[in-house]
Amino acid sequence: MEEYRNWRHIFKLDPNKEISEEDLEKLCESGTDAIIIGGTDDVTLDQTIHLLASVRRYSVPCVLEVSNVESVTPGFDFYFIPTVLNSQDKKWMIDLHHQAIKTYGELIDWEELMVEGYIMLNPESKAYQHTNANLPTEEDVIAYAQVAEHLFHLPFVYLEYSGTYGDRALVEKVKHAVNETLIVYGGGITTKQEATEMAEVADMVVVGNIIYDDIKAALRTVHAVKKVDQNEGGL
Template identity: 65%
Template sequence: MKEWTHIFKLDPAKEISDEALEAVCESGTDAIIVGGTDDVTLDGVLDLLSRIRRYTVPCILEISNIESVTPGFDYYFIPMVMNSQDKKWMMDVQHEAIKAYKPLMEWEEILMEGYCVLNEEAKVFQHTNCRLPDEDDVLAYAYMAERMFKLPIFYMEYSGTYGDPALVERVSYELDETLLVYGGGIETAEQAREMKAFADVIVVGNSLYTNFKEAIKTVAAIKG
């Protein structure tokens, strides 16, 4: 994953045509994340997984609930929501997952994500009872992700809105080994290039459902 620069994110609770899915999988993106906040079910995850598996692109399950976990993915991302006000989203749900799936876990396929949710209007912000951090908070979370928890990923999640490139740049200076992943509101090639200037990896998700042609162009924008 160290060489990845672009990931598409697909929501198993949303519809995508076979034609559009083929374009996503053959776009040149480095990987596809399957994940969402609302109405993520095992049936929905399995359906999307089976369709993506027709192609060679690596496929990741970002775990949002234990009930939708299934074998068959190349990687599993487990979020730890660092700015949640509930310990549940930093430790308890992960603890439950370990109890349930420890004998089946292949740790070389599992990556923990230090999540920092930065959009108050986002469903994930409300669902995980987050507190909106200021700049110093975000920088401290990034520092903690790498130095204290040794997490492989620090994920700046703006979920549905375009974030602050200046803050992403400042966060990038805090990280040496931990990958900086940015997600949220990227709808154009220009925005993709702007965020990729500072983030190691950008994630493009919502615009696949709102402005598909522009979303697909984001791959060439940072790889071309």
């Protein structure tokens, strides 16, 4: 069940955005390690099921990143549950999770659930504003990552720059501050070079928005990330 620990490149698809069957096939057959389905705005069950059915035609692992309880459906390999560590509203850390488990706890296969400790780092992003996040200092980010690993024993810390390219030096410092928790980078990757730079300092690189703007550029990020491991023998 821990195959995810070897993932390096992930495409993230938003159920609320249009993608052609041709482009979807290219993504799923690209060599990426997994497809995450998830989004911030107006994600519905019908959209999620439709996208899941399309991805399931291919062998790539498929993950649901749960943005609301209403869009949860069986059939995914894993269910990633975000908890926003730098939110000023505890509902994004525990309350929504508590309510979901109170309602559906008896139906949950706990081995399929993975909690992501999100740190929101782009104040201009919808996700940052939606979760009422507070911009952390470098020291705060490192401390959040250590809390996630040593107190909460989370499998992932997700450094979310959502829509803008992030601070590579900070990502590297966070990576060196933890041992077992995996560092996931997401946000603003549009080129091979950016994918390479972040793959050198993070365990996983998530590529999302560029899929809908330039599918060829998105596909080139797969090889760029894999090449880092070929050149350096992995992290």
